[in-house]
Amino acid sequence: MRKPAQPTINDVARIAGVSKKTVSRVINRSPLLNEDTRRRVEQVIAELGYTPNPQARALALRRNFLIGLIHDNPNAQMVLNVQHGLLEVLRDTEFELILHPVDRGSPTMLDDIRAFLEKQRPYGVMLLPPISENDSLAELCAGLGVRYVRMGSAPLDEAANMVASNDREAVRGAVEHLIAAGHRRIGLIAGPHGFRSAVERQAGYEEAIEAAGLPLQRTLIVHGDYRFESGMRAAERLLDLAPRPTAVFSSNDEMAAGVLHVAHQRGLTVPQDLSIVGFDDTPIASHIWPPLTTVRWPIATMARAAALKLVGGAGGARPGEDGEASLFVSTLIRRASVAPPPGAG
Template identity: 60%
Template structure:
């Protein structure tokens, strides 16, 4: 039988038409549309079949009014690495592509005294269903408390667990960085330099802890001259490379806290005609496109930031993602990063 596309009187079908065809109340149809859990599978299927038969399209404004929320996920960030934000954003979009949700991206200034007030105003005006908090602002407990106060669902993303599993998705930065540095030590590197991440970032602290743990296990020290500051930007890698590779006894290997800075160090090595990896091994973190766009290809830690975006969205709004299902309540929310050894690492030749 051909699908009926008109309601009573030949007009566009309404929620009343769906209710009449399915033999249920208008309120029950509304519950199905809004994916309420308090329905039998038989009732849900009857309503969904009526919706399909009639070609009924729910009114998004009416749904938003019923929820007292707009069908939006807010992504809040203050991150200097644009690629990280883009990769995470793509993961969220992967998760919500078959839903009625849209993504709203909002940069904030974590250094501003008005940050919390600005976020409060933004959330009150936009009325999103939930908020995803990227590091480093995800590490701000007051921001999480603000979301709680406003009744806005939230998930915090970090390089270590920041909250309980229903409010957090994280990675294992410390452990995987230690693994990467152990690989350098296994190749007989003993003079290993380090380029730090920005001060105040939990990711920078976790990566530094992993680096120091691996050195300590091997009985190695990190001389002050081998410990270079960084901020996750390419220019910081240039500065660190100039400082480390100009030493009278430069390191034979350098671990950089992200790929952008590793690319900066490699650029300095090329300018100084230092062979990579013959005279200098370099490791980054992220496995961003940069890692395979430079030569030699960069050994790095693959940070599953896109997968973290998918997981964060599933954790935040499982009831709005019909094809995604729910995250297992026993899931810790920790996604493991992976060390990838490429051509930028070898045993030292000197």
């Protein structure tokens, strides 16, 4: 078989003895084909060295081969981890990742996102919390015919359109770990208002406290904004209490690092004087001293699953839109920042 200098879809169709539409279905991993036809066409594509024209395919699909990551999240490490998970799937495909930060407090947020979607015509988008919790945004994507996946700390949508973690259950287990170590005054640094993750994680804390028969003291609950500095401010308030808490659960590792910093400033030794538990298991958790006991949030795994839901069966990516998991389990990683409270035992 002589290899054409620049093989086209017409060449593939002619040699394989099928229509251009059938070749297109093979390229797009359509399930509407029998395996014999698929193998025959794929063999001809390989022999000819045919590469689909992404511009032509984009015109045919009326979409570009772009996956948008839309977010308004103060946690830069979280956004970075999501990018890594997405790019693991998009690598070696025709798809490219494009980031679109927004201001969730803006009255024009939905209009701004609509303009982005209409201009870029992405194949699909991933929505990060807290904007992923906005049902109007999901409806906007659906109305424009844009695939979307929402990331959340609890189920938000149909399985094909979400990836979620078990934040409430995971935090309850982390606080139970502190209670089992002997702690009875446990502070909580909750996440910012308007975040479902903050609601779920605080609920897990409260459930563990109440299940243990301990009093739920609102003075032990302080809100932060998921940044290091807010963890410091929250720690100042908690450690000013008399008596102060003997342990603190922080709703993310950044704020937990702020607690550790303030503890050192006050001459407190962690974990002998104060135990600390975080959430996320970002690199900071194992890099600080002592290494932080934390809840490992499987964010990169969730991002990979989201990417497969978006591009599964298209552009050379592995099919998986209907088979990818939607719910992911967070687990407690025990390190050196937890010990029994002073005077225990």
